[in-house]
Amino acid sequence: MIATYAPIFLILVLSSLIAGAFFTGASFLGTKKPTHEKMLPFECGSESTGGRHVKLSVKFYLTAILFVVFDVEAVFVYPWAVQFRSLGWLGLGSMFGFLAVVVVALIYVWKKGALEWES
Amino acid sequence: MTTSQIMIAVIVPALVKILVMIGFVFNVGALLTWLDRRQGAMIQDRVGPNRAVFKLGKFELRAAGLLHTAADGLKFFFKEDFMPPKADKLLFSLAPMVVMIPVLAILAVIPFGDTVCPQSLWHVTKDGHMIFPAVTRLGVCGADPANNIFPIPMQIATLNVGILYVFALAGQGIVGAALAGYSSDNKFSLMGALRAASQMVSYEVVLGMSLIGAFMLYGTLRIDEMVRWQGENAWGVFVQPLTFFVFFAAAVAESKRIPFDLPEAESELVSGYFTEYSGMKFGMFYFAEYMEVATSSMLLVTIFLGGWNLPFLHRDGLTISFGTTTLVHQLLPHIWVTIFQVLTFFGKVLFLCWFQCFVRWSLPRFRYDQLMKLCWKVLLPISLANIFLTGIIFMAIDNAGADVAAGLKIAADVTQALVALTITYFVLRGIIGFIRPSKHTPWVVGSSANQAELAGGSKESPMQA
Numbered sequence: 122m123i124a125t126y127a128p129i130f131l132i133l134v135l136s137s138l139i140a141g142a143f144f145t146g147a148s149f150l151g152t153k154k155p156t157h158e159k160m161l162p163f164e165c166g167s168e169s170t171g172g173r174h175v176k177l178s179v180k181f182y183l184t185a186i187l188f189v190v191f192d193v194e195a196v197f198v199y200p201w202a203v204q205f206r207s208l209g210w211l212g213l214g215s216m217f218g219f220l221a222v223v224v225v226a227l228i229y230v231w232k233k234g235a236l237e238w239e240s
Numbered sequence: 241m242t243t244s245q246i247m248i249a250v251i252v253p254a255l256v257k258i259l260v261m262i263g264f265v266f267n268v269g270a271l272l273t274w275l276d277r278r279q280g281a282m283i284q285d286r287v288g289p290n291r292a293v294f295k296l297g298k299f300e301l302r303a304a305g306l307l308h309t310a311a312d313g314l315k316f317f318f319k320e321d322f323m324p325p326k327a328d329k330l331l332f333s334l335a336p337m338v339v340m341i342p343v344l345a346i347l348a349v350i351p352f353g354d355t356v357c358p359q360s361l362w363h364v365t366k367d368g369h370m371i372f373p374a375v376t377r378l379g380v381c382g383a384d385p386a387n388n389i390f391p392i393p394m395q396i397a398t399l400n401v402g403i404l405y406v407f408a409l410a411g412q413g414i415v416g417a418a419l420a421g422y423s424s425d426n427k428f429s430l431m432g433a434l435r436a437a438s439q440m441v442s443y444e445v446v447l448g449m450s451l452i453g454a455f456m457l458y459g460t461l462r463i464d465e466m467v468r469w470q471g472e473n474a475w476g477v478f479v480q481p482l483t484f485f486v487f488f489a490a491a492v493a494e495s496k497r498i499p500f501d502l503p504e505a506e507s508e509l510v511s512g513y514f515t516e517y518s519g520m521k522f523g524m525f526y527f528a529e530y531m532e533v534a535t536s537s538m539l540l541v542t543i544f545l546g547g548w549n550l551p552f553l554h555r556d557g558l559t560i561s562f563g564t565t566t567l568v569h570q571l572l573p574h575i576w577v578t579i580f581q582v583l584t585f586f587g588k589v590l591f592l593c594w595f596q597c598f599v600r601w602s603l604p605r606f607r608y609d610q611l612m613k614l615c616w617k618v619l620l621p622i623s624l625a626n627i628f629l630t631g632i633i634f635m636a637i638d639n640a641g642a643d644v645a646a647g648l649k650i651a652a653d654v655t656q657a658l659v660a661l662t663i664t665y666f667v668l669r670g671i672i673g674f675i676r677p678s679k680h681t682p683w684v685v686g687s688s689a690n691q692a693e694l695a696g697g698s699k700e701s702p703m704q705a
Contacts, residue, residue, distance in 0.1 A: 136344035147520030238609030
């Protein structure tokens with residue numbers, strides 16, 4: 122237990138320390154001379170207009186939902202993939218049934234136009 | 241051993257290994273910032289970075305622009321650190337750290353050499369001679385319990401879920417990018433963050449799906465076991481070429497580099513989600529990107545390119561065999577084999593890092609709809625089809641009998657021989673290239689005056705050549 126997980130803990134602590142050192146160095150070493158123009162949002166020289174947050178295209182939400190569907194399904198396949206030789210033809214058949222459902226889902230979202238970005 | 245002794249025996253080697261890995265990735269990351277610019281310059285036929293100079297009296301050291309990495313690093317720290325007044329202060333400060341920590345923490349499960357048996361490194365005999373024994377090819381440190389007291393795996397943490405740990409941490413990069421864009425009070429940043437999140441989330445699906453083929457091949461999630469399998473059989477790239485291609489594309493997309501650098505497309509979004517960052521906080525994003533190139537190269541090397549294995553070099557020494565016929569069998573000392581294997585691993589990683597820079601300067605940027613189309617309509621169906629194909633073929637092979645298995649073993653050895661020949665060829669060509677550089681003919685040179693002169697005219701009347 123300790124031999125396996127202590128190094129992980131150690132590397133997490135060490136990498137946090139390194140990132141923290143970079144961060145504090147960046148925060149305190151440089152000079153600070155704020156001016157009014159510097160504080161404006163950078164938009165290639167033109168004045169920023171409108172609200173801070175733009176309206177998002179609904180495509181991005183759709184991608185997020187598709188990610189949840191397909192990534193979770195990939196995780197379901199992992200245990201079978203590791204053991205599939207010992208599970209034999211029966212295991213192969215059942216997993217192919219499951220994957221066929223995934224393929225049908227992919228075809229469905231494809232035909233519905235959820236993967237199109239041109240419109 | 242007592243508990244404190246065990247703690248020391250665990251912590252000290254772990255610390256050394258962590259320092260080796262993090263040191264390597266830091267140095268390679270710094271080297272890559274130079275290589276990226278220098279190689280781009282060579283591809284575009286210009287000189288590239290060469291201004292940074294170390295002067296001591298009359299002595300000048302330029303090191304082909306390598307000093308730029310040090311100069312840039314120092315400069316980053318002493319630049320003004322700027323935070324937009326309306327930014328979310330906590331999230332804005334957190335984002336660069338969230339990007340940087342996982343890239344380093346992924347290194348925990350990447351094996352950079354085979355297990356070392358400290359008792360087998362050397363013996364001193366009674367008359368003072370040192371003996372360097374070889375260990376057995378299979379098994380950790382052999383059957384002899386005297387040699388098996390404290391094996392040191394060349395992997396920071398031998399996790400049994402290996403790859404899942406990598407996926408869990410690689411996913412954090414999305415959070416960092418999204419936080420940076422969301423908190424910086426800038427429309428360009430927000431759009432860059434959206435693009436980054438959407439792109440990385442999509443390619444993460446492909447990343448996960450494509451590796452299923454590799455899991456079916458190796459039958460394990462442990463990365464060190466995968467490498468051992470490749471040493472005894474063929475490299476993963478020959479058995480799962482589709483997976484290698486898809487995983488490579490997805491890994492480049494995950495690190496958001498050209499041709500997949502839509503989130504920071506400078507012609508459209510200034511520099512995307514880190515537009516408002518300055519000084520070393522920008523440097524952390526920039527540096528994390530290059531370290532990500534190094535870690536993704538490490539993953540590709542371990543899963544597909546044989547990790548620490550060189551063809552025919554096994555734990556016990558050199559064994560050249562095809563099927564059951566053995567041509568050469570030469571035992572080598574454990575210590576030399578270990579050093580050679582570790583160097584091999586890092587050499588392969590450097591080669592893949594170079595290759596990723598090469599890809600970056602060779603391809604144009606995709607359009608965003610092309611990027612998404614490539615992910616969902618090309619790579620995802622390919623990786624799904626690969627699972628079906630792999631499943632049927634492997635089950636057929638397993639049931640086919642001993643003749644097919646023997647044939648495959650010979651085919652695997654032939655691929656090893658091919659790899660050995662290719663490596664030898666390129667090493668020899670490299671050496672010959674260093675001794676006798678091929679003549680560089682300047683055809684299209686920089687200035688228009690030189691071009692006109694080459695064509696036989698002068699700058700004033702180039703057309704009358």
